[in-house]
Amino acid sequence: MKQAAQKRTAKSGAEKVAPVGRRERNKQEKLDRILAAARDLFADKGFSETTTQEIAERADIGTGTLFLYAKSKEDLLIMVFKDEMIETSQTAFRKVSRDAPLVDQLMQVFGAMVAYHNRDLPLARALIREITILSGPERKEDVRSLMRIIYSGIGDVITTSRARENIRAGIDVILVGEALFGIYYVGLIGWLNGHMTKQAFLKRLRAKLAQSIDGLRISTPEPASPARPARNRKP
């Protein structure tokens, strides 16, 4: 805090071996403290119950300083959980059983995401609310990159399973990734809004995914797992 300046590499013609000066490091440490404080409080008391005052106090900074590091309280929410969500997604894709049926693989991935949100439903609601419609442009790229990871992850899963599952050649796997994620996401929202239980959500999700995957096959002799043994047909 108050020791005199000791290393000043910039002046003595040396190459900037450490491009991070004291200033940068202080800023980074402060940011870390802010994010840690926010994470703890959000997890402990919930998003709306946590005040920016409390976060600033715990991070040992002035109330105004907080807003030099995050544009808004909502911004802070994404800054805090973005990495965790990316990590959760990547881990989910990494852990997937590549030899399981495609539907199961997708359910593993989405199931991991659901499990993540299930740990703290109020927080999940706040997060999804903010991610879905950003309150400002600041975190736009963060969300984009998360989406890219998910879309391409799903694309990979499909590509890997292509031969075994008789998936048609020439389909745009990113497009399919977007579609399947859309199916998941709206179901997730329904669950988070309390329109259905987690069980019902997951069961319905599996049915929708199975149906969608069937449609990607070269031919569809019969649905893989018919929910009902087909209606009586007039011959």
Added chain:
Amino acid sequence: MKQAAQKRTAKSGAEKVAPVGRRERNKQEKLDRILAAARDLFADKGFSETTTQEIAERADIGTGTLFLYAKSKEDLLIMVFKDEMIETSQTAFRKVSRDAPLVDQLMQVFGAMVAYHNRDLPLARALIREITILSGPERKEDVRSLMRIIYSGIGDVITTSRARENIRAGIDVILVGEALFGIYYVGLIGWLNGHMTKQAFLKRLRAKLAQSIDGLRISTPEPASPARPARNRKP
């Protein structure tokens, strides 16, 4: 406002021909004024730029009274636009050309919804934000009923087109409705968040819908409109 009481049917043993007393009517009129004031101001100045004070003033009520009629400002947003959205959806389903290809019919429906949101993007963002994750349980049933209308509407479109489009028998059209709407919704969000232009959104949406519909057919000899004539395959 100040005329003496003239008809008091309740006392004189008559059946309650008008179950709405003065009280009820006053409440209804006040609610109407509130909704009209909110609608005008939201449309004129935008959601976040409108204060609850202004709404109360224009509706000629006290600031506290407003919150007897709406639990929150967000609540008010849904109360104001719920009917409009339901109307938009129902009209969209009614106007659909039942003899057009299924993809076109769906695009007509979703296109009408997009056109509705396109009239005022900031407002659309606020609306979708609130609908997606409700800030309270008050409007839960409103959203549910809107969803039911949409899901069953899509289901109807599919059922109607079933024979002509070679759709498999025995599929759960509500399930498909949910899936297709999910595909639309996440695309809509991407557009509203500025991740893509309206054109790109609609084009991509059509591709996803086409792919999904193909999957519902009895057999898939060839994709209806291949985006690219299949990659070169090593023989």
Added chain:
DNA sequence: ATTCATTTATGACTACACTCAGTTTTAATT
């Protein structure tokens, strides 16, 4: 007409996210 219980209305008040004018810290320059 008077009383009384219940419903509805009100605006001063509170809590909180966020701003900004003024201050302190940093580090470059001499």
Added chain:
DNA sequence: AATTAAAACTGAGTGTAGTCATAAATGAAT
């Protein structure tokens, strides 16, 4: 060491959503 410009910090202040104690209105009962 002194000077200075730029960057970072700060907390008192501001605007607004929402609350609540109190008041007014209503209608039932007598």
